[in-house]
Amino acid sequence: MKILTLHGINLNMFGKRDPKTYGTTTLAEIDAQLVALGQELGTEVACFQSNFEGAMVERIHAAHTEGVDAIVINAGAWTHYSYGIRDALAILQCPIVEVHMSNVHAREAFRHHSVLAEIAQGQIAGFGVDSYLLGLRTAVTHAKARQA
Ligand code: DQA
Secondary structure (H helix, E strand, O other), X not given: OEEXXXXXXXXXXXXXXXXXXXXXXXXXXXXXXXXXXXXXXXXXXXXXXXXXXHHXXXXXXXXXXXXXXXXXXXXXXXXXXOHHHHHHHHXXXXXXXEEEOOOHHHOOHHHOOOOOHHHOOEEEEOOOHHHHHHHHHHHHHHHXXXXX
C-alpha cells in the first residue's frame, strides 16, 4: 500500500512560522513521523511539498499514474481558494484526507471554507502534528476497506 502526503504553500516553513499556531516541529520532522507510522501500519509513505501550484497539480497527476492508495493533504492557504488543486484531486479515485495543523474553524473567516472539503473523505484540523498522524491512520483504514 502506498500513501502520498502532500504539503502545500508555505508549509516548508513549519518550525519557524508562527509557532504559537503551528508549533515548532519542522516539516522534515513531520515527514519522518509519517514515514515511521507508515512502517508501523505496513504502508509506504511518500511526502511532497511545493510552493508552486502547478508543481503540486503535476504531482497529483503523477499520483494518478502511479496509482496511490490514498492521499493525505494539507494544502495550506490553497485549501481556501485553489480550484486547480481541487480539480486535480477530483481526478483521483482513492480516498483523500484533508488535514490542518491549526483549528481553521476557530480562526479568521477566510479559513472557515475549504474548496477541497467536498471532494475529500473528511477533514482533521486543530491537533498539530497529530492531525497528520490521525490523517494517515484513517487514510490507511479507508484504503484497506476499498481493497477488501
Ligand atoms: C493550515 C491552515 C491554513 O489556513 C493556512 O493557510 C496554512 C496552514 C494549517 O495547517 O493549519 O498555511 O493549512
